Amino acid sequence: MDTRPLYVSLAAVLLLAVTAGVYLGSGARPSLGLDLQGGISAIYTPVLPPGTEEPEDLDAIIDETIEVIRARVDSLGVAEPDISRSGNDVQVQLPGISDADRVQEIIGTTAQLSFRRVEGDILPGTDAYETEGPDCLAPVDEREQLPNDQGGVLCGAAEEGIVDPETGEALPLKFRVGPAELTGDNIEDAFVQLGSGTQAFQVGLDLDSEGADVFAAVTSDLACDRDAGRDGRFAIVLDGLVESTPGVNPSVACGVGITGGSASITTGAGLTREEQEQEATDLALVLRTGALPISLEAATFQTVSPTLGAESLQAGLLAGLIGLVLVGVWLALFYRWVGLIAMGSVALYGLLIVAGASAMGEAIGFTLTLAGVAGIIVSIGITADSSIIFAERIRDEVNLGKTVRTAVVRAFGSAWRTNLTGNTVTLAAAVILYFLAVGPVRGFALMLGISSVLDLILMYTFARPAAFLLADKQKLSRRSLRAVDPQSTVRAGARA
Amino acid sequence: MRTPTIEFVGNSRRWAAISGAVLLVSLAALGFRGLELSIDFVGGNSYQLVDVREDLTSEQLREAAEDAGATDIIAQLQTTDGVTSGAQVRTESLEPSSDTEVAVRQALEEVSGATEIGFDFVGPVWGERITVQAIEALLVFLVVVVLYITFRLEFKMAIASIAALVHDVLITIGLYALVGFTVSPATVIALLTILGYSLYDSVVVFDRVKENAINLGEDGLRTYGELVNASMNQVVYRSINTSVTSLLPVGALLLLGAQVLGAATVQDLALALFIGMAVGVYSSLFVAGPLFARMKRSEPDEQRRIAKAAEQDAGGGAETARVEVEAPAPGSPEARAPITTEYVRGTGKAKKRRKR
Numbered sequence: 001m002d003t004r005p006l007y008v009s010l011a012a013v014l015l016l017a018v019t020a021g022v023y024l025g026s027g028a029r030p031s032l033g034l035d036l037q038g039g040i041s042a043i044y045t046p047v048l049p050p051g052t053e054e055p056e057d058l059d060a061i062i063d064e065t066i067e068v069i070r071a072r073v074d075s076l077g078v079a080e081p082d083i084s085r086s087g088n089d090v091q092v093q094l095p096g097i098s099d100a101d102r103v104q105e106i107i108g109t110t111a112q113l114s115f116r117r118v119e120g121d122i123l124p125g126t127d128a129y130e131t132e133g134p135d136c137l138a139p140v141d142e143r144e145q146l147p148n149d150q151g152g153v154l155c156g157a158a159e160e161g162i163v164d165p166e167t168g169e170a171l172p173l174k175f176r177v178g179p180a181e182l183t184g185d186n187i188e189d190a191f192v193q194l195g196s197g198t199q200a201f202q203v204g205l206d207l208d209s210e211g212a213d214v215f216a217a218v219t220s221d222l223a224c225d226r227d228a229g230r231d232g233r234f235a236i237v238l239d240g241l242v243e244s245t246p247g248v249n250p251s252v253a254c255g256v257g258i259t260g261g262s263a264s265i266t267t268g269a270g271l272t273r274e275e276q277e278q279e280a281t282d283l284a285l286v287l288r289t290g291a292l293p294i295s296l297e298a299a300t301f302q303t304v305s306p307t308l309g310a311e312s313l314q315a316g317l318l319a320g321l322i323g324l325v326l327v328g329v330w331l332a333l334f335y336r337w338v339g340l341i342a343m344g345s346v347a348l349y350g351l352l353i354v355a356g357a358s359a360m361g362e363a364i365g366f367t368l369t370l371a372g373v374a375g376i377i378v379s380i381g382i383t384a385d386s387s388i389i390f391a392e393r394i395r396d397e398v399n400l401g402k403t404v405r406t407a408v409v410r411a412f413g414s415a416w417r418t419n420l421t422g423n424t425v426t427l428a429a430a431v432i433l434y435f436l437a438v439g440p441v442r443g444f445a446l447m448l449g450i451s452s453v454l455d456l457i458l459m460y461t462f463a464r465p466a467a468f469l470l471a472d473k474q475k476l477s478r479r480s481l482r483a484v485d486p487q488s489t490v491r492a493g494a495r496a
Numbered sequence: 497m498r499t500p501t502i503e504f505v506g507n508s509r510r511w512a513a514i515s516g517a518v519l520l521v522s523l524a525a526l527g528f529r530g531l532e533l534s535i536d537f538v539g540g541n542s543y544q545l546v547d548v549r550e551d552l553t554s555e556q557l558r559e560a561a562e563d564a565g566a567t568d569i570i571a572q573l574q575t576t577d578g579v580t581s582g583a584q585v586r587t588e589s590l591e592p593s594s595d596t597e598v599a600v601r602q603a604l605e606e607v608s609g610a611t612e613i614g615f616d617f618v619g620p621v622w623g624e625r626i627t628v629q630a631i632e633a634l635l636v637f638l639v640v641v642v643l644y645i646t647f648r649l650e651f652k653m654a655i656a657s658i659a660a661l662v663h664d665v666l667i668t669i670g671l672y673a674l675v676g677f678t679v680s681p682a683t684v685i686a687l688l689t690i691l692g693y694s695l696y697d698s699v700v701v702f703d704r705v706k707e708n709a710i711n712l713g714e715d716g717l718r719t720y721g722e723l724v725n726a727s728m729n730q731v732v733y734r735s736i737n738t739s740v741t742s743l744l745p746v747g748a749l750l751l752l753g754a755q756v757l758g759a760a761t762v763q764d765l766a767l768a769l770f771i772g773m774a775v776g777v778y779s780s781l782f783v784a785g786p787l788f789a790r791m792k793r794s795e796p797d798e799q800r801r802i803a804k805a806a807e808q809d810a811g812g813g814a815e816t817a818r819v820e821v822e823a824p825a826p827g828s829p830e831a832r833a834p835i836t837t838e839y840v841r842g843t844g845k846a847k848k849r850r851k852r
Contacts, residue, residue: 043622100615104593299625300536301592301617305546319752319766323745330741371685374765377749378689381742382696385734388741389700392734399499418703421648422696428640429692436633444685448692 003472006465013462017348020355030354031080031361032095033369033443036313038306039095040103044296046088055292058088064289066090068111068239069296071157075140076106082365090296093367100303106140108298111239113184113290114148116177117218118233118245122153124171136172145240148180154235156242175242177235181218184290186211192280195266201273201280202264205287212261220257222248236286243286316373323377324350327384335391336480341466342387345458349383352454353447368443375447382426382451386459390415390467395481404478408471412464419459426452500732505725508786515663515783522670529673534680537627539589539620540568543601545610548573550580556607557585564603565596583608592617630684634691641695649702656788657698660779664694668772682764690772693742697735697780702788704731718805720792728785739777746770 034041046062048054055061066083073081073094082093094103122128133153134143146152156173188206195202207215218234226232226248233247246265252258267279328343335342353376360366393415397407430449434442470476504511535542557571566587574582585604590597592615605613638658645654665687672679704727708717717723750766792798 045619045622101593101598108593297619298592298617299619299622301615303614303616305544305612305614307546307612315752316749319745319749322748322752326744326748327741330737330744334737371682374682374685374749377745378742378769380745381693381738384741385696385738388734388737392731392737396499396730414707418700421703422699424648425641425644425695425699426692428644429637429688429695432633432637432640433688436629436636441630441681441685441688444688448689 003469006468009461009465010469013348013458017351020351023355024351024358028355028358028362030357030368031366032309032313033367033372034093034095034302034309035304035370036309036316036368036373037095038098038304038309039093040097040100040301040303041094042092042103042107042301043299044090044092044107045299046090046294047297049293049295052292055288057288060285061289061292061294062088062090064285065111065294065296068289069107071239071241072106072140075138075143080365082367089299096306098303098305100301104298104301107296110293110295111289112148112293113187113287114180114237115182115215115218116151116154116180116235116237117222118175118177118231118235119151120176120231122174122176124173129171129174132176133174136174140240143240146177148183151176151178153177154237154240154242173242175235175245177237177242180237181214181234182207182211184287184293186214187287187291190284190287190291192277192284193264195264198266200266201276202266203280203284203287205263205265207261207263209261212259215261215263216257216259218257219248219252219263220255223252223257224254226250227254236283238286238290244283312370313373316370316377320350320373320377320380323380327380331384331387335388337470337476338387338391338394338467338481341463341470342384342391344466345387345463346380346383348458348462349380349451349454352458353379353451356450356454357447366446368447371441371444372447375444376451379448379451379455382423383455383458385422386415386419386455387463389418390459390463394467394476398478398481404474404476404481405471408467408476412467416459416464419456423452423456500729502729502732503725504728504781505721505786505789508790511782511786515779518667519663519670521674522667525670525674526666529676531669531673532676532678533623534678535586535589535616535618535623536681537623537679539618539623541566541587541590541597541600541618542616543585543587543604544614544616545583545585545604545608546581546612546614548580548583548608548610552580552583552608554583557583557604560603560607561585561587561600564599566590566600583610589618589620626681634688637691645699645702649699649706652791653698653702653705653788656784656791657695657702659787660698660784661691661694663779663783664690664772664775667775668768671771672768677767678764680764683768686765686768686772689769690776693773694776694779697738697776698784700734701728701731701780701785704728705785705788713801718808719801720795720798721789721802722805724785724789724792728781732781735777735780739773742773743770746773 046065062085066085069090069092070081070083073083073092076097080095082091084091092103092107097103122132134155136143136155143155144152146154153174153176156175186207188208188211189204190206191204193202193204194200222232222234233245235242236244236246244265244267246267248258265283267276267283324346328346331342331346332339357366357368357372357376361368390411393411394404394407397411398404400407402410427449430445430452433445434449467476552573554571554573558569561569561571568586568588570586572584573580574584587600590600597617601613601615604610642651642654642658645651645657668687668690669679671677672683677683705724708723708727711717712720712723717726746766746769750770793802
């Protein structure tokens with residue numbers, strides 16, 4: 001038997017195990033799901049305003065709504081908020097937060113759109129920036145709100161901010177604005193279009209009849225302001241943040257304004273075409289979202305106390321550890337040498353799965369939930385099983401009168417096929433569950449799927465070379481395999 | 497260790513009677529008592545009170561919640577080491593942060609003196625949705641499994657595997673109905689696991705049957721029934737050991753969940769797993785295999801084989817058939833390999849060598 005590839009394979013697995021050990025030793029831990037570290041976990045279902053039909057771009061509008069919610073949650077300063085979409089539902093995970101009422105208010109409030117006249121910019125660094133208007137970095141629910149019928153100071157969107165050279169923080173602009181002239185209710189539609197002649201990307205805007213009248217009056221005033229050398233812009237405000245401040249075109253006359261209830265906003269002067277298109281798409285979406293204020297209603301809402309979470313985790317970990325040890329001992333007692341290999345497989349599995357979960361936490365933000373821990377514990381059995389099948393096969397072959405060396409090779413062949421079939425079924429279950437189910441079941445399915453693949457890998461790269469080498473070194477005997485024949489008979493039989 | 501010689505297939509009527517009786521009890525329990533579903537399926541609010549007063553009664557909790565405007569109240573106390581340490585209160589679905597909900601929460605906090613209060617809310621429509629989703633996932637999964645086993649092994653094996661699976665899951669939820677345990681999402685996860693294990697077990701048995709099938713017709717494997725029986729005897733140690741190694745960690749989880757935690761999730765999960773796996777051990781040996789052998793019996797080829805075997809048994813062939821059950825004297829050539837496995841592997845070569 002050429003033993004070199006076997007040694008290489010074993011060495012590779014052990015190297016991987018050492019790497020995993022060092023990685024965990026250096027303090028890497030799986031990031032924990034809410035049910036293990038406490039916090040608020042909720043699933044929200046978007047609800048359209050009563051009496052409206054489902055629009056074609058509902059998808060994009062939900063995304064934009066999620067962006068608005070994300071901006072609000074980000075302002076809370078939660079450590080690692082996770083707001084994600086699954087189907088049409090919005091999953092919100094807020095670790096370490098316990099104030100349910102506050103979360104409910106922040107997420108449940110519908111985003112409002114308004115058009116206001118800009119009366120002036122306030123740049124960061126000026127005295128006025130410090131004293132006037134809301135603190136743009138404070139949590140959204142602690143910021144002063146500006147009612148629609150009042151003028152005041154509003155913050156710009158955070159991504160448009162100017163970086164403070166001292167603190168390195170991006171400070172949003174502030175705008176002094178008038179009362180709301182138009183609201184989202186007045187918008188019938190908003191869409192991206194190409195300007196006639198210029199071929200520049202624009203946002204087309206259709207207003208209802210009431211909105212059209214107001215819009216004509218406002219743009220007329222703005223045109224007069226512009227002619228008089230004053231500001232002449234209006235602010236598009238979504239959820240209390242100024243998203244865009246377009247001015248009026250020189251062709252719009254003072255005293256006439258933009259009539260007819262439709263207008264177009266050209267965006268992104270001085271940008272590339274791609275950026276222009278992106279900007280126009282974004283703004284159109286802001287307007288559409290404002291026109292169709294989707295509210296989020298809680299479908300499930302769960303608060304987990306940090307102490308309960310920690311207790312669950314401890315119980316889970318302890319159970320996992322005890323399970324690992326018991327299984328290892330059982331296997332070693334029952335199968336002796338082959339049992340030791342099995343014990344090694346199970347230990348390697350435990351090490352690699354925890355290291356893998358930690359690495360996935362860092363790389364793709366995977367969080368380990370209680371259901372995931374259960375998946376891992378359950379998979380200990382699966383890993384042990386592949387070793388058991390292998391060990392039983394070896395004994396079967398030896399029982400049939402084969403030499404231990406031949407038996408090990410043949411046994412691996414058939415045990416591998418059996419495991420491949422079994423694990424394929426498990427993997428199929430995991431994949432289907434992962435994609436079709438929601439909530440805790442997904443975490444479980446993920447760990448189960450990873451485990452079934454890991455099981456196959458370990459069987460091929462660890463159990464196989466280890467058993468082959470043990471057989472090669474004559475460590476495995478008929479006696480240690482508990483085969484039916486006494487050792488002497490085998491030797492004779494093998495040599496005949 | 498010798499390959500055992502248990503009559504799995506021959507006594508299939510007996511196993512069928514046992515399974516049938518247990519299934520009947522399960523179905524009756526499901527039909528008459530029904531399942532206690534957690535709020536995750538039916539919607540509702542659940543309050544988890546931590547570190548409550550020791551002299552708290554569930555009646556006090558119920559009254560407090562009722563006065564605050566809640567309905568459908570179920571209050572349960574939890575004890576650690578005989579001392580009341582926590583409580584759980586369930587109400588109908590109340591929108592989080594709505595006036596009633598806040599009032600209920602405050603009332604519970606006041607009456608119980610809890611240091612911490614966690615709450616779960618599940619909207620009335622949500623539970624129905626995830627239940628439908630889970631059932632869809634299950635159906636897709638079963639179809640995929642049937643296709644895969646049919647492709648990899650045989651259609652009748654797929655059907656027998658699914659039958660064993662339904663058997664396990666029905667008995668587990670039947671027990672839940674009988675004892676009145678609450679079915680939570682953790683229970684569902686556990687059921688899915690049981691399903692996975694049950695299939696895995698059946699696949700292992702049938703894989704061996706298929707591997708042995710090339711030697712069908714040889715001594716000891718004259719009929720499909722004998723073939724299945726021999727194959728199952730070959731995997732019986734594996735089945736037992738796998739079950740033990742699967743039950744050990746789950747048992748640890750169950751014990752710790754009960755000891756360390758008042759929290760229900762871990763315990764729910766471990767309990768269903770433990771029951772389901774224990775049933776799974778039985779069904780992988782006594783349901784899937786015998787059922788498959790029975791289905792095979794209706795095939796004309798198998799009928800011919802059975803007739804031939806009966807003929808042999810009637811004439812001098814009885815001796816060969818008996819070898820299966822009789823333990824050969826140690827040292828005799830038969831001791832090297834029980835006849836069941838010897839012919840399974842097509843060990844003509846080894847035999848010839850021995851004769852020389």
